[in-house]
Amino acid sequence: MFNKRTRIKELLKTEPTGQEVTVMGWVRTFRNNQFIALNDGSTNNNLQVVLELGKFEDELLKRITTSSSLKVTGNLVSSLGKGQKMDLNVTTIEILGDCDAEKYPLQPKRHSLEFLREIAHLRFRTNTFGSVFRIRHSLAFAIHKFFNDKGFVYMHTPIVTGSDAEGAGEMFRVSTLPFDNPPRNEDGSINFKEDFFGRPTNLTVSGQLEGELAATAFGEIYTFGPTFRAENSNTPRHLAEFWMIEPEMAFYDLEDNMNLAEEFIKYIIMYAMDNNREDLEFLAQRLADEEKQLPQDKRSEMGLIEKLEFVINNNFERITYTEAIDILRESNHNKKKKFQFPITGWGMDLQSEHERYLVEKHFRKPVILSNYPKEIKAFYMRQNDDGKTVAAMDILAPGIGEIVGGSQREERQDKLEQRMKEMHIPLQDMWWYLDTRRYGTVPHAGFGLGFERMVQFVTGMNNIRDVIAFPRTPGNAEF
Ligand code: ATP
Ligand code: MN
DSSP: OOOOOOOHHHHTTSOOSSOEEEEEEEEEEEETTTEEEEEOSSOSOOEEEEOOTTTSOHHHHHTOOTTOEEEEEEEEEEOSSSSOSEEEEEEEEEEEEOOOTTTOSOOSSOOOHHHHHHTTTTGGGSHHHHHHHHHHHHHHHHHHHHHHHTTOEEOOOOSEESOOOSOSSOOOEEOOSOSSSOOBOTTSSBOGGGSTTSSOEEEOSOSHHHHHHHHHHHSEEEEEEEEEOOOOOOOTTOOSEEEEEEEEEETOOHHHHHHHHHHHHHHHHHHHHHHOHHHHHHHHHHHHHHHTTSOGGGSOSSOHHHHHHHHHHSOOEEEEHHHHHHHHHHSHHHHTTOSSSOOOOTTOOOOHHHHHIIIIIIISSOEEEEEEEGGGSOTTBOBOTTSSEEEEEEEEETTTEEEEEEEEEOOOHHHHHHHHHHTTOOGGGGHHHHHHHHSSOOOEEEEEEEHHHHHHHHHTOSOGGGSSSSOOBTTBOOO
């Protein structure tokens, strides 16, 4: 058997008593022809591998370069050096893969995140990305655990969709028709009957509508999958391909929905705090170092870990859209005309600068905003009795802005159809959706959490491109 190895993370927890172990990994540094810092991706902490002077041939030593890969067997002993608890005294060493140090683009020094994005295939080998992606994994696992423990059913909603009604964003067309000479109808329009699916299809922007279909049978479901939006917004918070978690629950109203979302966010943060402490501490230090270069007033008030503890230990602020508009209108920020988009009054859509003002300056904690004007929200949101607002809720997080968007869904067939007509959504295309309101409709609610925004929040990474392995953004789909 080839792979009889111990992970470095596990080794570092054991007592070194001379026991024989085999490790495999990549060389981070090699000093004095004697000390290898070996990393195997299980932790940022390297294992110090010690070669006895004179015991190994020069030919072999020369091949131990940064990022060459090794299989090492030896004995684990207490370290004489100060930097580490244990050393691995080598008996045999095998080079699995050479690495030309002249050509290898990662040097043992600090690289900019922008540079690392250009070599995203190698950036996993840095401490920062090691930490980010181990935490990303943990959060994904915690999400499944949270819902599984609560008895939710995990639904896989389609990625290719024939519905374009959700309106959450611009869609990517899926087609096998030839670009240069597509089949056409008599009037010159493209004949999608000849396309692969016999109709126009797109990549999904959200699994919600299909999620609702399942919730009205299982009670509580969630989706966790990729979604696509052809939005031409080059921001640190938007991707063209991102992952979304969308729970959908029968017999929930807006308040139940908010309670679940708050509990959920706290749970997954707590999970990372309990299981990724070392990586969080590394990223907290990274962030603190980065912020030292900023002027005092631009630095965060709390460190990363303090911030996460604060979120876990405090209730989210809950206010209505109407209250938010009042706060924003009366703010000095608005009076001094510091918003790029001034507060024009009730009915306006909130820009991310407004959301961030509420969370970062006014309340200084996560905020759940509810009951938005129906004009700025989707057709499926439940109409409130005031005739002006819908039972929507967004959760805003410090440093990120919107992290969750959700609502109680309109379960009353007549109200739903009336709203769809007003918004020019073709009812006949949505026959399957409307069927749930025809056949045993129930009050229900749900929300969507952008996974990468959550990972950003937990890791403190400023740019969403640095929390997904291979970001897809306008003009960029390398790797
Ligand atoms: P925003 O106003 O920030 O563009 P949205 O209103 O379009 O968000 P929703 O349609 O409610 O967002 O989607 C649900 C969640 O998905 C959002 O709360 C956010 O966390 C995430 N999200 C939305 N668009 C993107 C994107 N382009 N990249 C990454 N995450 C996104
Ligand atoms: Mn959007």
